[in-house]
Amino acid sequence: MYDQTGLPPVLEVEGLCVGADLPEGMKPILQDVSFSLRPREILSVIGESGAGKTVLARTLASWLADPLKVTGGSAKFRGTDLIKDPAAARKLAGREIAYVGGNPAGALDPTMTVGAQLVEKLRAVRPEIPAAEAKQKAIELLDAVRIPSAAQRFHEYPFQYSGGMMQRAMIVDALISDPALLIADNITQPLDVTVAAQILKLMRDLTGRFDTAVLFICSSLPVACDASDEVLVLNKGRVVERQVPERLISAPQHTYTAQLIRELPKLWDGTEAAPAEERGEPRPIMSVRGVAKHYTAKNRAQGGTNVVQAVRNVEFDVFQGDNFGLVGESGCGKSSLMRLLTGLERPDAGTILFEGEDIGSARPARIRELRRKFQLVLQDPYGSLPPQKSIGAILEEPLKIHRIGDRRERRERARSVMSEVGLSETLYEELPNGLSAGQRQRLNVARAMTLEPRLLIMDETLSALDQTEQHKMLDLFERLQAQHGFTYIFISHDLAMVRRVCSRIAVMYLGETVEVAPNDRLFFDPGHPYSRALLSAAPTLEERRYRPEDCLLEGEPPSPIDLPPGCAFASRCPQAFDRCRSENPGLTARGGRALAACFLNPRRGEETAQTTPETTHA
Amino acid sequence: MFILRFLLRRLAQGALIIFLVSALIFTLLRVVPGDPVRLMAGGMAPEALIEEIATDMGLRDPIPVQFTRYMSGVVQGDLGQSFVRPANGAAVGGASFDDSTRSARAEVWDLIADTAPKTIQLACLAMVFALMIAIPIGVWGGLHPGGWPDRIALYTSSVFVSLPNFWLGIILALLLSVKLKLLPAIGYGGFAWTILPALVLAIEIAPFIIRSLTVSVAQIMGQNFIEIAGVRGLSRSQIIFRHGAKNAAVPLLNLLGVQFSMLLGGVLVVEFIFDYPGLGLLTINAVMQRDFPLIQGIAIVTAAAFVLINIVVDLLSTLIDPRLEY
Numbered sequence: 001m002y003d004q005t006g007l008p009p010v011l012e013v014e015g016l017c018v019g020a021d022l023p024e025g026m027k028p029i030l031q032d033v034s035f036s037l038r039p040r041e042i043l044s045v046i047g048e049s050g051a052g053k054t055v056l057a058r059t060l061a062s063w064l065a066d067p068l069k070v071t072g073g074s075a076k077f078r079g080t081d082l083i084k085d086p087a088a089a090r091k092l093a094g095r096e097i098a099y100v101g102g103n104p105a106g107a108l109d110p111t112m113t114v115g116a117q118l119v120e121k122l123r124a125v126r127p128e129i130p131a132a133e134a135k136q137k138a139i140e141l142l143d144a145v146r147i148p149s150a151a152q153r154f155h156e157y158p159f160q161y162s163g164g165m166m167q168r169a170m171i172v173d174a175l176i177s178d179p180a181l182l183i184a185d186n187i188t189q190p191l192d193v194t195v196a197a198q199i200l201k202l203m204r205d206l207t208g209r210f211d212t213a214v215l216f217i218c219s220s221l222p223v224a225c226d227a228s229d230e231v232l233v234l235n236k237g238r239v240v241e242r243q244v245p246e247r248l249i250s251a252p253q254h255t256y257t258a259q260l261i262r263e264l265p266k267l268w269d270g271t272e273a274a275p276a277e278e279r280g281e282p283r284p285i286m287s288v289r290g291v292a293k294h295y296t297a298k299n300r301a302q303g304g305t306n307v308v309q310a311v312r313n314v315e316f317d318v319f320q321g322d323n324f325g326l327v328g329e330s331g332c333g334k335s336s337l338m339r340l341l342t343g344l345e346r347p348d349a350g351t352i353l354f355e356g357e358d359i360g361s362a363r364p365a366r367i368r369e370l371r372r373k374f375q376l377v378l379q380d381p382y383g384s385l386p387p388q389k390s391i392g393a394i395l396e397e398p399l400k401i402h403r404i405g406d407r408r409e410r411r412e413r414a415r416s417v418m419s420e421v422g423l424s425e426t427l428y429e430e431l432p433n434g435l436s437a438g439q440r441q442r443l444n445v446a447r448a449m450t451l452e453p454r455l456l457i458m459d460e461t462l463s464a465l466d467q468t469e470q471h472k473m474l475d476l477f478e479r480l481q482a483q484h485g486f487t488y489i490f491i492s493h494d495l496a497m498v499r500r501v502c503s504r505i506a507v508m509y510l511g512e513t514v515e516v517a518p519n520d521r522l523f524f525d526p527g528h529p530y531s532r533a534l535l536s537a538a539p540t541l542e543e544r545r546y547r548p549e550d551c552l553l554e555g556e557p558p559s560p561i562d563l564p565p566g567c568a569f570a571s572r573c574p575q576a577f578d579r580c581r582s583e584n585p586g587l588t589a590r591g592g593r594a595l596a597a598c599f600l601n602p603r604r605g606e607e608t609a610q611t612t613p614e615t616t617h618a
Numbered sequence: 619m620f621i622l623r624f625l626l627r628r629l630a631q632g633a634l635i636i637f638l639v640s641a642l643i644f645t646l647l648r649v650v651p652g653d654p655v656r657l658m659a660g661g662m663a664p665e666a667l668i669e670e671i672a673t674d675m676g677l678r679d680p681i682p683v684q685f686t687r688y689m690s691g692v693v694q695g696d697l698g699q700s701f702v703r704p705a706n707g708a709a710v711g712g713a714s715f716d717d718s719t720r721s722a723r724a725e726v727w728d729l730i731a732d733t734a735p736k737t738i739q740l741a742c743l744a745m746v747f748a749l750m751i752a753i754p755i756g757v758w759g760g761l762h763p764g765g766w767p768d769r770i771a772l773y774t775s776s777v778f779v780s781l782p783n784f785w786l787g788i789i790l791a792l793l794l795s796v797k798l799k800l801l802p803a804i805g806y807g808g809f810a811w812t813i814l815p816a817l818v819l820a821i822e823i824a825p826f827i828i829r830s831l832t833v834s835v836a837q838i839m840g841q842n843f844i845e846i847a848g849v850r851g852l853s854r855s856q857i858i859f860r861h862g863a864k865n866a867a868v869p870l871l872n873l874l875g876v877q878f879s880m881l882l883g884g885v886l887v888v889e890f891i892f893d894y895p896g897l898g899l900l901t902i903n904a905v906m907q908r909d910f911p912l913i914q915g916i917a918i919v920t921a922a923a924f925v926l927i928n929i930v931v932d933l934l935s936t937l938i939d940p941r942l943e944y
């Protein structure tokens with residue numbers, strides 16, 4: 001494994017130190033980092049947020065900006081020291097040393113076609129290549145990264161690419177100059193699991209084909225182990241170990257690695273029982289039936305308007321005191337559904353009963369009253385807090401809006417929720433901008449709690465936190481639930497999190513609930529091919545129950561604009577047959593309180609269906 | 619195909635705008651005080667004669683009737699004849715009420731066609747000067763937001779904004795043509811006569827361009843694709859001139875479209891100061907002489923120019939940035 005190619009290393013980093021030159025002195029960020037990398041080798045770098053992974057990547061790509069400075073060591077690329085000779089390093093950047101970042105949105109000029117920019121880049125670093133040849137190469141590579149009809153897509157603009165396609169285009173951009181070293185900083189982070197899995201597979205194929213060495217920076221251990229030949233663990237700016245993935249997992253050397261592995265959530269671990277269903281009263285607190293919502297969007301190409309079917313055929317029940325999970329990829333309508341559930345928007349069809357009352361048709365004043373009982377905790381820990389208000393004022397605001405209590409009572413309530421979520425009371429007068437991401441999320445939860453709601457809807461609440469912090473928050477949620485009898489709806493794309501906390505889970509695809517099942521059933525016996533695809537692509541160290549080769553299909557979800565008739569998944573489903581293309585299966589009971597919308601499930605009449613499934617839809 | 623539909627839609631909108639402008643100007647001219655016939659006939663003309671001429675000219679008909687008559691001419695390309703100007707040149711004064719050569723009065727269209735090229739020349743030169751001043755200062759400021767080039771841009775534009783154009787015109791005329799005898803100032807005898815008024819106009823509009831440029835350049839240079847371009851291997855000049863400039867061009871183009879209306883206002887004053895025989899001077903004289911057909915004609919022509927320029931600006935913007943919808 002170590003000397004698999006027998007070639008001399010392309011990159012040798014020795015004792016690299018980087019510091020931030022701040023007014024209060026030099027703050028070390030990377031300390032004594034050493035490693036080497038051979039052609040065709042994929043080396044993962046993992047570490048918690050702030051460990052210095054991005055700083056390492058940028059140092060190697062000659063992209064350090066003030067106040068960051070290299071304070072010692074060397075980084076030799078084929079013998080050239082990138083640190084001592086910055087001019088030579090800049091010449092290598094983009095040509096021999098390519099960089100792909102985690103944010104493909106806005107990475108290319110919006111006013112030029114993707115193809116033109118690929119050609120521009122190639123000719124900038126290799127002027128000897130004629131334009132026609134560059135174009136041909138770009139199309140070949142776009143094809144290699146499975147951009148559908150690459151020759152046509154070559155002429156499209158960045159805004160016409162989806163996030164996943166854009167990330168693939170950026171990989172082409174990096175590889176087009178035949179670099180010897182590819183630095184990939186968190187490239188799968190913004191992608192959905194199924195798309196991320198495709199991209200990882202692709203990267204492996206390509207490095208084999210082009211002899212590229214890859215420095216694969218990543219914050220998820222399973223992804224890192226999946227993708228690479230060896231894993232380098234970075235902790236607080238130091239390399240603490242380097243091992244092949246199997247050994248790293250079976251015999252971690254450093255306590256940080258060991259803790260990371262221990263805390264890693266598992267998908268198919270039978271030892272820990274999945275959260276049981278109906279821990280509270282077996283009475284639904286929220287029932288959703290046949291809910292649909294469409295938006296009209298302007299069609300820029302042909303004029304006129306398009307109907308975007310954001311949500312359709314959504315059906316599920318959430319039981320009192322329970323944890324309900326809602327999973328699906330980006331764009332599947334999770335957030336639109338959340339807006340319907342909270343009464344921010346009204347559905348076009350169907351009913352949403354909250355404790356027996358239809359939110360969809362209630363008067364606005366009534367919705368405002370009801371909203372006290374169901375609160376929303378939002379995704380973005382940085383966007384959702386007003387920066388000029390003190391933490392105390394933020395917490396008291398909902399009480400003020402609902403005219404609850406006098407000043408002293410409100411203050412008391414704010415202090416008590418602060419201590420409940422684990423925020424020190426001394427923070428009462430502070431502004432929220434001094435808080436860390438985890439503390440901000442706690443504040444968000446506290447704010448939602450002040451009104452003593454019954455149902456908390458968490459929209460990707462934990463996705464911005466790292467694994468350790470997520471753990472603490474989940475413990476907190478559990479404690480609060482035990483104390484207050486909250487019901488939670490977790491909207492998330494993180495299967496491992498949902499597996500750990502939710503007793504009942506709905507899977508959404510293209511606006512539909514394609515499967516609603518108890519936790520164990522979904523993970524061990526999914527009733528829908530899409531659920532299987534999701535499970536096969538989920539990052540995990542465990543042995544997979546579903547192999548990506550069997551379940552994962554190429555391509556991305558079709559746009560919700562021109563929905564084909566029949567099953568929405570038919571265009572990507574490995575098992576699709578004729579009937580799927582003409583008829584929509586609709587949610588059907590498959591026994592054991594599980595429902596799925598797929599014709600492959602034998603229709604069983606033994607259990608009274610929880611819903612009245614529609615067999616066709618508009 | 620899209621372009622065709624876009625053009626059709628915008629031209630229809632433009633026609634509506636022009637129609638409304640004409641209706642407004644037409645009505646206003648007839649309700650504000652000042653009888654053109656009195657001015658044409660002169661102070662000494664008897665009241666009965668004035669009434670007779672006015673009725674003869676249709677000026678006593680109800681306004682909608684007059685307007686319909688006028689517009690039916692306009693759609694056939696006939697802007698009418700000036701009340702006061704003879705076809706052969708200089709404006710006629712008041713004493714000629716009994717002039718029998720009324721048919722020899724100048725066509726409005728000819729009057730505009732004679733003067734408009736001079737004004738277009740002035741406007742274009744002013745725009746060129748303005749861009750020559752604004753682009754270096756604005757782009758430089760935008761490349762160093764918060765730095766001293768940014769401050770220079772701010773100070774220059776503040777100074778330019780606070781200079782009144784008539785004052786600036788007089789100072790420049792005194793300095794460049796009276797003192798240094800570098801440029802002719804008054805009247806028109808060739809291209810050289812355009813330079814000084816164009817300079818005054820340029821200084822008037824430059825600050826707006828500078829400010830828009832510093833803001834848009836700074837905003838674009840902070841974007842992800844610019845930051846990443848260096849890592850992708852593009853050179854600094856490629857980044858600035860091919861990507862930065864192209865993206866900054868869209869807001870600039872839109873601004874230029876809007877600036878055109880300012881330029882029109884500026885032209886009035888500047889042409890008056892320098893006695894420059896363009897559309898602006900023609901307008902001022904027409905207003906002072908209550909020359910209704912001429913005022914109306916100028917309004918229609920400038921409104922049309924405004925509409926066309928904005929269509930061109932929008933078309934160019936969509937060519938540069940395909941995200942903009944038609």
Ligand SMILES: Nc1ncnc2c1ncn2[C@@H]1O[C@H](COP(=O)(O)OP(=O)(O)OP(=O)(O)O)[C@@H](O)[C@H]1O
Nearest residue numbers: 020029048049050051052053054055056066067219
């Ligand atoms: N421009 C900068 N100025 C000062 N400190 C910085 C700067 N950039 C990064 N740092 C510090 O360097 C450390 C490492 O940051 P880095 O971005 O490399 O973390 P990371 O490992 O990439 O984290 P993540 O997983 O969140 O991407 C952090 O403590 C960060 O605060």
Ligand code: SF4
Nearest residue numbers: 567570573580598599
């Ligand atoms: S109904 Fe057909 S296409 Fe849809 S998921 Fe089932 S097998 Fe696949």
Ligand SMILES: [Mg+2]
Nearest residue numbers: 053054055186
């Ligand atoms: Mg990072």
